[in-house]
Amino acid sequence: xxxxxxxxxxxxxxxxxxxxxxxxxxxxxxxxxxxxxxxxxxxxxxxxxxxxxxxxxxxxxxxxxxxxxxxxxxxxxxxxxxxxxxxxxxxxxxxxxxxxxxxxxxxxxxxxxxxxxxxxxxxxxxxxxxxxxxxxxxxxxxxxxxxxxxxxxxxxxxxxxxxxxxxxxxxxxxxxxxxxxxxxxxxxxxxxxxxxxxxxxxxxxxxxxxxxxxxxxxxxxxxxxxxxxxxxxxxxxxxxxxxxxxxxxxxxxxxxxxxxxxxxxxxxxxxxxxxxxxxxxxxxxxxxxxxxxxxxxxxxxxxxxxxxxxxxxxxxxxxxxxxxxxxxxxxxxxxxxxxxxxxxxxxxxxxxxxxxxxxxxxxxxxxxxxxxxxxxxxxxxxxxxxxxxxxxxxxxxxxxxxxxxxxxxxxxxxxx
Numbered sequence: 001x002x003x004x005x006x007x008x009x010x011x012x013x014x015x016x017x018x019x020x021x022x023x024x025x026x027x028x029x030x031x032x033x034x035x036x037x038x039x040x041x042x043x044x045x046x047x048x049x050x051x052x053x054x055x056x057x058x059x060x061x062x063x064x065x066x067x068x069x070x071x072x073x074x075x076x077x078x079x080x081x082x083x084x085x086x087x088x089x090x091x092x093x094x095x096x097x098x099x100x101x102x103x104x105x106x107x108x109x110x111x112x113x114x115x116x117x118x119x120x121x122x123x124x125x126x127x128x129x130x131x132x133x134x135x136x137x138x139x140x141x142x143x144x145x146x147x148x149x150x151x152x153x154x155x156x157x158x159x160x161x162x163x164x165x166x167x168x169x170x171x172x173x174x175x176x177x178x179x180x181x182x183x184x185x186x187x188x189x190x191x192x193x194x195x196x197x198x199x200x201x202x203x204x205x206x207x208x209x210x211x212x213x214x215x216x217x218x219x220x221x222x223x224x225x226x227x228x229x230x231x232x233x234x235x236x237x238x239x240x241x242x243x244x245x246x247x248x249x250x251x252x253x254x255x256x257x258x259x260x261x262x263x264x265x266x267x268x269x270x271x272x273x274x275x276x277x278x279x280x281x282x283x284x285x286x287x288x289x290x291x292x293x294x295x296x297x298x299x300x301x302x303x304x305x306x307x308x309x310x311x312x313x314x315x316x317x318x319x320x321x322x323x324x325x326x327x328x329x330x331x332x333x334x335x336x337x338x339x340x341x342x343x344x345x346x347x348x349x350x351x352x353x354x355x356x357x358x359x360x361x362x363x364x365x366x367x368x369x370x371x372x373x374x375x376x377x378x379x380x381x382x383x384x385x386x387x388x389x390x391x392x393x394x395x396x397x398x399x400x401x402x403x404x405x406x407x408x409x410x411x412x413x414x415x416x
Contacts, residue, residue: 062076063076066277069222070224071220073220074339075337076336077337080336081166082118083167084170084171085119086170086171087119090174092124092125092126092128097127097348098348099358100285100329100415100416101327101355101365101414101415101416102286103287103364103365104364104368106368107372112285113272113282113283113284115281116283116331120283121171121281121331121344122168122171123329123346124172127212128175128212130295131295132188134234134295134296135208135209135234136209138235138296138297139205145242146232146234147208147231147233147234148202148204148230149217150230152227152229153230154230156219156229156230157203157207157217158203160204160215160217160335160342161207162194164210164211166178168183181194185210192209202232204217204231204232208232208234212346213346214232214347215233215343215344216342216343217230217340220340227246228244237288237294237298237326238288240304249273276334276341278336281333282331282332283329283331284329285415286327286330287325287326288327289352289381290326291314291317291323291381295347300315301314316383317389319388320352321351322388323388324349324350324351325350325355326347326348327348329348331344331346332344359405360400360405360410362393362394362396362400363400366390366394369382369390370390
């Protein structure tokens with residue numbers, strides 16, 4: 001304001017001097033001077049009210065990352081992740097998990113991706129505390145076997161932390177509060193330092209402690225491939241982060257013996273990552289049968305510290321009470337500044353006996369399992385639980401159908 005006042009005073013002085021010079025030449029009267037001066041004052045007042053003329057704001061243009069060379073992302077400062085609305089009536093004690101039942105009567109090997117609503121990036125529910133306590137326990141006992149960030153993903157991990165700590169307080173304000181350079185969990189009273197110069201914790205680990213998901217960041221290389229360069233894989237059940245860290249994405253899938261990966265999934269997955277844009281996040285689901293009740297690591301397939309572990313080392317289940325339906329909701333999005341891709345893995349875990357009380361579920365799951373090909377059966381450990389599971393599903397399906405649930409009336413509600 002002082003600058004404007006000074007400028008206005010200068011204008012008045014100049015205005016007066018010009019008029020006096022005009023009066024000397026033209027014989028102007030004092031009345032005409034006063035009139036002209038009033039007009040000048042009005043103009044100066046308008047100048048002060050509006051302020052100094054400013055340059056027109058230049059609209060930033062988004063960089064052309066579509067035609068970029070592999071491994072060379074240009075930071076996009078024009079994109080802002082949409083702010084989610086608060087989750088209405090959400091409660092960490094009362095809000096139930098979403099009932100994902102991502103199987104059909106016929107099983108097909110596809111990526112199965114769908115568009116994701118930004119508001120549903122992270123889905124928290126009344127099992128949050130159970131998942132959190134298991135994560136904290138496993139981090140304490142296993143440490144960096146479960147998480148790490150390589151130098152290639154450092155910037156991306158901090159960017160993810162910033163994105164998540166903007167999203168969570170808006171979506172779940174009864175649980176998270178961001179203030180200054182910290183974010184507080186209002187339920188557990190944990191406080192996380194977001195200032196890089198003050199924090200001593202890996203940003204990917206801080207992220208993982210806030211949600212029920214496991215998290216991974218994959219980085220694009222100059223050959224067009226992606227590798228896992230940061231992750232907190234704490235509740236994976238069947239695979240170990242340390243085995244896959246800094247491995248190329250294709251190798252991760254082939255080393256895990258994903259059925260028909262090279263024939264059916266690899267080409268589509270490669271194209272998908274090349275085309276993934278900032279504004280089009282996606283989700284997908286999968287499912288497994290687990291023969292024990294351990295969320296973090298499925299102990300029935302072997303000890304977590306044994307080098308070679310898998311279904312080949314597992315004991316056969318003898319009772320349906322041993323069986324759990326394990327499903328994952330996975331989301332993928334690209335970060336605007338680093339260009340890294342964030343992969344979230346949220347596990348849902350339900351006793352098989354409880355699952356089979358739901359309408360139409362026993363028949364649909366039974367049909368889906370019976371349509372598995374031999375390689376899918378091997379991948380999913382079919383031989384270890386088929387004798388305990390299949391007769392049970394058939395029995396429950398017949399009970400429902402005899403009770404009036406006609407298969408023809410089943411609603412199409414995939415993935416629920």
